[in-house]
Amino acid sequence: MNIYDIAREANVSIATVSRVLNDSAKVRDITRQKVEAVLKKYNYIPSAIARGMVTNSLKTIGIVTIDIRNLYYANVAHSIEQSLSALEFNTILCNTGYDNEQKLKYLRMLVEKKVDSIILVGSPFKDPVLDKPIEQISKDIPIIIINGLYEHPNIYSVRCDDKKALETSVEYLVSKGRKNFLYLYDAETFSANQKLLGFKNAVSRFNVNSEIFLVKPGLEPAYSKVKELLDSGFDFDAVVTSEDLTAIGALKCLIANNIRVPEDVSVIGFNNSVLSVCCTPALSTIDSRMEELGRIAVKVLHKVLKGEKAENDTIIDAELILRETT
Amino acid sequence: MNIYDIAREANVSIATVSRVLNDSAKVRDITRQKVEAVLKKYNYIPSAIARGMVTNSLKTIGIVTIDIRNLYYANVAHSIEQSLSALEFNTILCNTGYDNEQKLKYLRMLVEKKVDSIILVGSPFKDPVLDKPIEQISKDIPIIIINGLYEHPNIYSVRCDDKKALETSVEYLVSKGRKNFLYLYDAETFSANQKLLGFKNAVSRFNVNSEIFLVKPGLEPAYSKVKELLDSGFDFDAVVTSEDLTAIGALKCLIANNIRVPEDVSVIGFNNSVLSVCCTPALSTIDSRMEELGRIAVKVLHKVLKGEKAENDTIIDAELILRETT
DNA sequence: CTGTTAGCGCATTCAG
């Protein structure tokens, strides 16, 4: 069933059917009703593909993440999908993992499917290997990168001020009398580097001691690292991390070793995920405002799609959430 | 740029270009190389829309969930997306929330976009209001429902044996000497009913006491409920829930009230999400094998799409994961 | 093995 069938039954031309389907132009009321009756009778749904053939758009956006099981990505993706849906856009979800080959494969798929734009979630997408292809794509469609910085025409950055966030954390802990910091981070992306930079800035500014370690993502690696540090007699009274899960690993190790939190050691995580309220004591953390980032990304995109001028780099502030580990 | 441009530059017909693009038929090696050279020169990517116009498929599947921020949905969705991607299919993600209007809107969008199939994740999609539209859609494309039962041609169920899982939990706790059970559940869907049924079966079979309460989803409502029960002097030595987060709410309340877990009270959650290892003590829980469900769903779908006969209702067993709360 | 041709279902001129 297509508009020809509808047109025939309604005794009008396909152009008229198309018009009422999109109410794109004036159609006499009586004609419209005639057509609508037939449309309803068959519960007719037009083909977005055929429309896309003409308009060269499926009203679909690709959203590219590392792994949607990660709460951070899930939250941003959800926010994006919802904002987009309100604008009548659909979302193609891509979980690329960390492998660049996979990322390229997905990017290609999205181009094939003629998405109206691609939203890259997370800084792992700012990578030398990907730069060329991404810039190539940006010649045809706008690209938004969340929590990555990409200075290139038609590529828009929307991010949270990670650097400042870490500075704020350290500052707060210093104000509480903490003097010996441990920083655990689990990635070496743009965003991770910003956090690290913020941490380093702050400890040097406040002139406190600090040790920094890169650990594998997850709870276990952080647990082991802290255990190792404890065993080696390393002394610290504050743990700051780049991820909630890492913080929780550290926290669990401290508790297991009868170190009181927050009396002896303070802990601050990052992201304000559900995880942070599940542990005991509940984790103080930094809210990186994932939903807000998603919303802004779509807002920027919408502007660009409408041909309006949009901010090339939007930065919002994170927020320190104090719970029981500080 | 389209296949005409490629054809012209390679001095062949568009049919030949199409053939090498899909390697659908024998093409002389020398011709193929000629074409491929031009293809590479322009880094040509064919339009899936135009192809879809002819084949009536975009090699895209709709996956419909309540909310991807929920770890359960995120895990299943991830598994589906990955399995699908390996089959060269893309995934349109839909977060419908609980509102039926929204669900219908998404369903319509997916039909418009001519998806090859729709995968419904979670039992909230087995609802009288949705039955008609879903059955209508199933006339054109296969539908898979994960953790819901839908007996209808071209609709396939893939689910975890929730009933048995709950029976196993209770049985285990009884074997540990527990006699007074509290069951907290947070939804009234098909899946939730199965769990409830399993719980009831088991407590009656083992002849132990039980109280059952419906609470709102989340950590807080469970916490409050348990607090209320404790204050009222209600006596219990085992808490079983339909969700990890609910279990954690209960657990936190017990701990806060100096009730020892698992010495005084045992707790078992459901889903084996990351949350279960974040709390202290770590939560014993039921692994509902979300990744496996996603994988099987895609396997079933793939069969159907290839025109092979597939199982209408696939059931797998959950697994009891013992950690520190039992 | 390769080329010609006819649609796929729709939006969009351009006439009337």
Add this chain to the structure above:
DNA sequence: CTGAATGCGCTAACAG
């Protein structure tokens, strides 16, 4: 306000 005609880029017969 409405209709006829055109083409979007590709696949799939069908010829040769």
